[in-house]
Amino acid sequence: MALQENGSEKKFSFALVKNFLHQLRHLFVNSKALFFMGALAASYIIVEFSVFSTMMDYYEESVMVEDLGRSAILRNLQDGLSSLLFIFVSLISEAYTGPVTMISICAAASIEGLMLIWISAYSESSGALYAAILFLTIGKSGQTLLDSFLENKVEEIFEAREKIEIKDGSTEKQNELDLIRIILTNTWLLAPLAVGYVVIVFTDFFNQDYDIIFRNSAVLMGGCYLLFLFGSTKYRHEQVCDESNLGKILRICKAACGRRESDYPASENGYYWKGNVRTNLCYVYGKGVRLKPRVPRLFRWLDKAAILVPDVSLDTQERDGKVCSVKEVREVKNLVPMNYLCFSFFAYSLLVATGNTFFVAQASSMTTTNGYDISKLFLIEVAAEKVSRFICFLIMVGLRSMRTTHSTSKTFVVTTSIIRIGFGMVCAVICCFVARKVELHRLSWILNQTKELKIAALYPQFILLGMTEALVEGGLKKLFHAHVAKSMWSFVDSYIELVNGIGKLLLIPLVLMFRGSWFKKTIDTSHLDRFYLMLGILNAALLLVCGYYSFRYTYKETSPEDAAQPDQEDEENPEGHVEEEENQVEANVEEQEDHLGHFEEEDQVEENV
Template identity: 50%
Template sequence: MLLWTSTSPSAFGAVFAAIVFLGIGKSGQKLSENFLEYQLEEKMKTKKQGEEDGSTQDRNERSLGHTIFINIWLFAPLVVGYIITICLVFIFYDVTLEDLFRFPALLMGATNLLFLIGSLGYSRQELPVESDLSKIHRIFSTALGKLSSKYPTSPNSYYWKGYKQQHTYSRGEGVRLLPRVPRLFRWLDKAAIIKEEEEEEKEDSRHDRESLETQERKKKICTVKDVRDVKSLVHMIYLGLTIFPYSLLMASGNTFFVAQASALTPVMNKKGNDISILFLIKAVATDMSKFTCFLISPAFRNKQKPRVTYVMFERKAATITRIGFGITCAVICGFIAWQVEIRRLSSKVDTTVALVPQFLLLGVTQGLVDGGLERLFDDHVAKSLSSFEDSFSELVVGGGKLLIIPSVLIFSGWIKETIDTSHLDRYYLMLAIMNAVLLLAFAYYSVTYAYKEVCPEDEKVTTEQRLDHAHQPDSENTYQENTPPFP
């Protein structure tokens, strides 16, 4: 509505407020998708309860069918949106901005009213007492308070609190908690260490239990389960840092790619229409790549696996490959943009058609990396932190996009007042090289940590599954440092 009213010169200031509201609305898009997915899953529960009878294969096939139905149902609104956008671009290409903004304003008002009318039939989900951010802060602050403590020589020196003592490994003279993390975050294990004087008093189990629970409430000690849950997030932090150049490329696509399109001759009557078509190509490529990955995902193939462990490793390997291929597309996109800009400066290309490959690759990159990052988070990070998935993805991608501000300041010699006096070709080449270098870092951390480490579920782990992950060398159920996690 603000864009609708800002078409007159006197009300142009409303554009800035409209941009703010568009940003807020965009940040809630993933939340809306999760909300709709949750509602569909709740509707499916009633049918699943009546379909418990039958073989395991039949139940798996029905579950697969429900999953496919939910994803197709969520994909349908995107198709409708693309059809409406194409109609606006091709059919109403000569309308004024006032008419163009009036239609989405009225459409959004109508759909919002329909959403509110149906709110009485929604299912509501209980929120956890402690937020994920508070839990992460509690583990870090407790571990920092015990930074001078030595690692224990026995698993009994950790605060298990009913958790099975099976998720440990030996390193040096001490016993550490799985999963293994890079050196910078290994000290997080100290948050669950019981002090030596308290261990001597362990003869009186009741008194000791009350004392530890009191310390837990005072945030002086944390349980092994909470520590392991937060440690599972460390690998994602390292992987998130390696895709920052990808996020910088995405930010460049919304800024410098548009400047390129504005400097070229439009194929249609208006430059704005060509830019709209280019972004439509990018959006379609993004959603189609996500949907294609869902259809070919090995996690949803109807395979008979002897052990669940191999299915998990196969799914995680496919997700890592997906992200790696997405970053590779980012490298190719950077090189293509570099060549197009060189040819544009030498007047060898003059129409916006030359920008189609880089916008197409930009969309494929976004679909593979963003969707893969969410999938890897879901497979690798503990389920207790699952609600942190969307915030983490937005933090990683959004943080990388903010790097465009210091990049413009650092490479000010390449970016001038106009695109014709700038050297965006060098900037695009730099982005391609940065993505190529950090692609190697992503491969290293994903193979060394993310792929090998098993998602730290709770103590509901069978003996057969544990033997799939590692060899148990002694009676204390500790893992040797050099033991591979799977046969």
């Protein structure tokens, strides 16, 4: 019996390896277009490590800035605007131009910015510097768009192979194919990072003065940009959506504002369902019927966008934008709790902004190699982030295999995402206190001149920063996918950039507020230890806020009993299984039974009054 089990395990392992090799061969055979896109992605990563990571140090050394607070303001203004600009770039590419056109425009702006900052480095021209900051801000917004486009192309290659293959229909086989697909996709997406790592570490290409670094970066990215344009004939024909997610949100808000004085209908028939199933998607509040999910009072008026206008034909109402379908309104309402939740992460985003500014300023006071050691610090941070993501992936695979049948897939994803975010914010608190301790040692070394503090002292805080980004952003992405309708999933990158952009811009008024006490002209006369202490306390406080909000509201959004109900109905009525599957996407029965328990209690109080 044992011999049979060992034989079956060997057979399974051999089949898994064989399938993996076949998928890998198929990917390489069909990866001609991926090579051109990967070249531009690799150049973006090299510029990220060699230029963007050292901008704070360059601002401090430049005679045009030469001030810690002013350098931090310029750096965060550049990063914050780049994050917010990405939202508009992604929406324009989604609805109007397609990703290839926007990527080309952003890459051209990056090259122009690198050339201008090269001019400012050797001519000390402030006008060239500020123009370079503007172009680099525009160009940086295309990096995330390129990464998403490259990922979509890799997935398209696997989807094309699955269509021509004969499936055996077994769940075990399908899970095996999904696992291989995830591994190969992420491995291919790591290829540009590996190329950037080799160029930075094993060559002297960027171990030079800043003007030479900027010149080499411009030449390298220009060459990769030409490769991208050369291969664009293979992937330029991109279909655009009829309407972007932002356009849908604005259309629904406009329709709801136009009907704001209208009364809520007395029954669900007063809403425009547009053929959708009406199963458990309404609740009674006061004298009217509202649409689920329940949202805070500030956004409940969105339901009025789906209220039918009496004595007017449906075609006329839709053409004039006076009514929207229930499905569209519910999709937009699903974004509301995630927007509320993002405000509890502004302390985390402050830490990310601090990593690009004051962490670099600390390294500048310990190194004399013109930013090369700073680039290695960011390589360590990215390595810690990728390793943390891989460990989370392994843990999720193990937990999913041990998951009980009483826990639905959506509940499992929500729970693990909240726990992952919590661990990430704990790492953020630890990172702040470790950075404070290093800063106190550095100030003590400057005061006493007793022992040299090496740049290796900064390794722990950069590793913790990478772990924090992997845990928080990875958890946020999974939580976003669990709460928001699939048609809005393309908005997840914009949501992450919004969270980061808020913190980068909020750091500017903090610097101005404490400029005379905590932030002075140089880092040696400043008190970054006090700022790190405040940042650690703020992250700890918002960790409690995020935990309270997540477990009280978000976790209750889908209970295991509600999600298990369709399976029980299938056992009792198997003939209705096919019909239920056809309407599952439209009805979304499992979705958000009771969105915010806290607001339900408020509703009951108001009704009693």
